[in-house]
Amino acid sequence: MPLGKDPNCPIALSLEVVGEKWSLLIIREASTGATRFSEFQAALGIAKNVLAERLSTLVEYGVLDRQPYRDSGEREREEYVLTPAGRELRLVLGALSQWGSRNRPTESRLRHNFVDTRSGDILALRYVSESGRVVKTDAVDVKLVLLGAG
Amino acid sequence: MPLGKDPNCPIALSLEVVGEKWSLLIIREASTGATRFSEFQAALGIAKNVLAERLSTLVEYGVLDRQPYRDSGEREREEYVLTPAGRELRLVLGALSQWGSRNRPTESRLRHNFVDTRSGDILALRYVSESGRVVKTDAVDVKLVLLGAG
Numbered sequence: 001m002p003l004g005k006d007p008n009c010p011i012a013l014s015l016e017v018v019g020e021k022w023s024l025l026i027i028r029e030a031s032t033g034a035t036r037f038s039e040f041q042a043a044l045g046i047a048k049n050v051l052a053e054r055l056s057t058l059v060e061y062g063v064l065d066r067q068p069y070r071d072s073g074e075r076e077r078e079e080y081v082l083t084p085a086g087r088e089l090r091l092v093l094g095a096l097s098q099w100g101s102r103n104r105p106t107e108s109r110l111r112h113n114f115v116d117t118r119s120g121d122i123l124a125l126r127y128v129s130e131s132g133r134v135v136k137t138d139a140v141d142v143k144l145v146l147l148g149a150g
Numbered sequence: 151m152p153l154g155k156d157p158n159c160p161i162a163l164s165l166e167v168v169g170e171k172w173s174l175l176i177i178r179e180a181s182t183g184a185t186r187f188s189e190f191q192a193a194l195g196i197a198k199n200v201l202a203e204r205l206s207t208l209v210e211y212g213v214l215d216r217q218p219y220r221d222s223g224e225r226e227r228e229e230y231v232l233t234p235a236g237r238e239l240r241l242v243l244g245a246l247s248q249w250g251s252r253n254r255p256t257e258s259r260l261r262h263n264f265v266d267t268r269s270g271d272i273l274a275l276r277y278v279s280e281s282g283r284v285v286k287t288d289a290v291d292v293k294l295v296l297l298g299a300g
Binding site: 006013062092093099107115126133139 | 156158159160161162163164165166167169170171174175178181182212234235237238239240241242243244245246247248249250251252253254256257258259260261262263264265266267268269271272273274275276277278279280281282283284285287288289290291292293294295296297298
């Protein structure tokens, strides 16, 4: 089997979780505060059955957690909250946002800012060496390696 | 229109380019040296018509460039080379790789290392403030903003 076909490559495994149409937009909405089915539906305008399927997949893979809530006078419903693994997908959202901002010029003034929870500082995703040195993305190579190989 | 539906959100615009099944795996292969149709096909094992469609989309959006080549005694063919915008997608590949390595444990020893072209140092994607301070991903908030708004 060529290494590229390895279904256990972490990139391929991540795409299994978030590679379907709408999944990352659902995560985007969850990252800016949406928790309820109706909120995701209103924000994205997608068919309810597709939304239900995607939410179930994201719960199944442990990036969203179903939690009960009850509005006064209403029946109990469930909302969807990012798990720690789901919160960590802001790596992927940030990469897409940064790439899009640089490479797909738009007249829209809408942006997602990634900010330090404590200081509010605006952050950017950067490739950083173990010693803390920042390396430009165009000076980064991708090497396929087999861990533990001689 | 709710802001979330804005088709010009950079995250949504990026997903227009790389959000289809196989697209990011094609970019992954291109990032480790594949350029020829037959190489992508052998590495990914996908149907030729799907591969041809995906390559065309990636060319259309300016992340791959078609370039002619000719092996001795053969007819001229085209190969696919990452453009600067395509190379910058290693931000997205790195994010998926890092997320997968942490959140989808696997027995596979296959990894993609992101390394400094010059020094060979292994790199990680990190959220960094303008002053160069690294912030942990779980201490990053996502804020929807309208640029230029009061």
